[in-house]
Amino acid sequence: MSNLPTLVSLDVRQAEKDRLELESQMLKASLHELGEKVGQLQARLIEMDGVSKRLAEVAGVNYTNPEVQETLNGSTVVSDDKAQAMVFDSAEALGRELDTMAQRLDRQRDGLAMLDMVMTRRAGLEASLPSLSPVDFPYMTSSYGWRRHPISGRNKMHEGLDFAAPHGAPIHAASGGMVVFAGYRTGYGKTVEIQHSHNLVTVYAHASSLQVKRGDLVEKGQLIANVGSTGQSTGPHLHFEVRVAGQPLDPSLFLPDPNEPEVRLADASDDLQADSAEVR
Structure with missing residues (x-):
């Protein structure tokens, strides 16, 4: 009977050990699952970087983000099945990676805001240019x-x-x-x-x-x-x-090419007579 408390104590310890091991396995599984999702998010970030770069190139804006230049040498589209899962040995490491991704998202947001501002100004400039034919007769x-x-x-x-x-x-x-x-x-x-x-x-x-x-x-x-x-x-x-x-x-x-169709241009051949008018 004297060994009974010892056996009970051993059973309790074993149960606690089993519980901790189970929780550890569950935590590792959760970290692995989160690592896969983080990998997919990183792939999406790279893809968005590529979209931002292409928009900047179309708009004629220099895109000098070194991180984007380094990661976008090839295709910028990364599919889910090719996104690499990241391995984290602790929740702290996962948190650090999420912080890094948050900073990258902030940089993307700032870059897109800058691009939007440039394109808005350019659209305003183009709208102010005298680009409409002043008469409906292109001759x-x-x-x-x-x-x-x-x-x-x-x-x-x-x-x-x-x-x-x-x-x-x-x-x-x-x-x-x-x-x-x-x-x-x-x-x-x-x-x-x-x-x-x-x-x-x-x-x-x-x-x-x-x-x-x-x-x-x-x-x-x-x-x-x-x-x-x-x-x-x-x-x-x-x-x-x-x-x-x-x-x-x-x-x-400034004016559109007269050889290209324009909504407001009309055929003036019937109205133009033999004489051609000229300015002072």
Whole structure:
């Protein structure tokens, strides 16, 4: 009977040992399962890094994250069956890895926020450029550059584009902005000038009538005048200029390719007569 307490004590200890071993096995199994999930999350992080890098390249933004450069030499898409499970010997090691992943996610968030800001600014810049054809008639009678003046016969710099169009045809703002001049100007006839952002000014000359006045805010595509032949002109047409800080630029740098279809472009062949109108 004297050995009974000892046997009971041994049984209790063995039971406690078995319980601890079982808990240890369960903890290891849980850590292994979590390690697999962490491996899958890391694969997703690498994939997202790749998406961020491709977006940056498309947007023309330098992507200099060294971690991404190191991990994205090949394909950036990692499938679940190829994601390697990570082995953790303790919950503390798992916690450290989760902290590292959280920091990486923060960097991704900051990088995507930067990319969003750059693309938003770029979209705003593009929206402010005079990229809309000011008339529905793409037939150009005179391009930008040196030419013989149709009236004086002298060689002179032609600082815009001439679009032949019927008398009274609508003239639209090539971009949104503020009207800084609307009236008669020597040589140009009835003219509208619109101030856009980034020191850009567009000029619409030889109109028959004006639909805006100085100080008006206009939107891209808004009717601002009608085609005419006022000023030094040989026939109905629009003389269109783009100026930056007062210096003329070739408007064709901003306008869409006339060979590509555009929603607002129309066939002017029936309206254009034998004579071709040219600007001053």
